[in-house]
Amino acid sequence: MSLDETISARTTRFVESTLTSDATAVRAHLTSQRVAVTLDPAVGGTFAGQMILFTLLNLLVRLELYAPQLEDTLPEVEHHSVLRLLDSCPFPRALERFFAPVPAAHRLRISTTPVECDAPTLRIVVGPQPIAGALTVWCAGWVSYLNAEAPFRVGDANSVGACVAADFAAAEVFKRLIAGLPLRPGLKVLPMDRLVFSAYDYQLSPGPNPPLPTAIDVDGVVVVGLGGIGAGFVTAASALPGLAGLLTLVDKDLLDQTNLNRLLYARPGDTGFKVHLSRRALSFHTEVDARVEWFDEFTAARGSQHDLIVVGVDKDLVRRAIQHSMPRLIFNGGTSDTASFQLTRHDYLHGACLACIATEEVDDYPVERELARQLGLDLDTVLQYLKSGEPLPVTLLRERGILTELDIERLGDRPLAEIQARVCAQLPLGTEKQQEAVSISFLSALPGFLLLGEVIKERSYPGAPRTPLNETANHLLLSLLGRPSQVLLGDWWQKAPGCDCLRPAYQRNYQRKWGKP
Ligand SMILES: [Zn+2]
16 A cells, blocks of 8 residues: 555545545545635734644645645745744745655645636635635634634734634535535535634634633643544644643554544654654653553553543543543543544533443443444343343334334344344344544544643633533534534533442542542
8 A cells, every 4th residue: 555545544434434425536526626725924924824824734735645736825934933843944945844745745835926726626815804705714812713804913822723723624625625525324514604613612702712821731631642632632732832840641552654644743754652753742841751551551650640631542441441540630532433523521520420421342231232233222222121021112123213124023022132132143243343443634633622722721721710611511512524513512411320420439539539629
């Protein structure tokens, strides 16, 4: 397999889980299109302008075999010194150097004079003023703007805001480029004509927007999992004004070429452990402890007195282990196979704990869970019918709608034990578990950017009301092919029945460890 095919492997899985067209046809469709990206010269020297442009190109170039032709026009300015992943040289050259090792870089043309580009599919302008016929993207502090009049704040340097704005723009580019291609059933692509999104309070309007302190307190913060989500966290953190205190990174994985579609700070040619590459991206800060360990090895070596754990792992088994180690606070991110992601906050006492929501691969009832999955029922229903021995009504199977009428007639109105025997003997075992995670650059990066935002909000504004995620909004869900929905940006998830976190003895343990929150 060639390098660009290897880098694109996970993106191909994303494309296949989203679109019904053959992946090769999707590639041809996307690569034939031209996207003109311009940095407004009026803001060419600013942090926001440069960080949005750099991140946007970084996300789009990593589409690799699915990347459109990118025509980038920007002014000849010095690169902003806080964009630490770039070499110190004029900004256009710094971008060229950064992207040079990436195979798709040959489809990125960087120019300081407007290019004669006949009829681009899409025009993107990085700047605060909406321009007719283009998609404009900007951020002011914590707030992202797409096609919306934005304030210009001199000296504003909020890497979370800039990365989030760039991510929404990259998703928007992708949505517009796949317009017209047939989607998998149940999926919807909804382009956005306009967006205002605050990473500070998750409102779809500008509100409170405090500046970042010059040094973000990360003392006692542990990031577990430096895959796509963790890499988003690290990439945005690499462009913060400064860090203070000990930041710990935990992951035993080596960089693999298939990770390069979403590890925004890594490029072909990089090798080694993800935690070491992450520490290199944060080399401006001396107190980064890179632990080449799985989480259980980490707690065995370092104990479990951790104030704040940021979770970027994709295994529920590890999520549960993290919750069981009882940190004071957990911020967790996870992506789905259908272009959405969730962000959750857990302090153990209020609402769902991380174990309440991380229920995949739970060791209890594996057979019954599998049976439930194949019949389209929930585990409780299966356990109830197994216990009672009552026949499982055909109406129930029909209601769930995942079996054919033939299977429903064959299996329905029988005790579940009998159905189980028949299912095991005759039905194919449903869709196989996926070998590799579905991923695309802008999907895994955004939860990582927002998790960094959560850490900053947690630590930087004592005295100010804590905006979501907080003790009344512990769950955020966002679809990157759809539009943000205000209701889903600040949802509340209750504790799951039967979870340890409901037991007073466990709650007292937490309180003894951390005091009453
Ligand atoms: Zn729980």
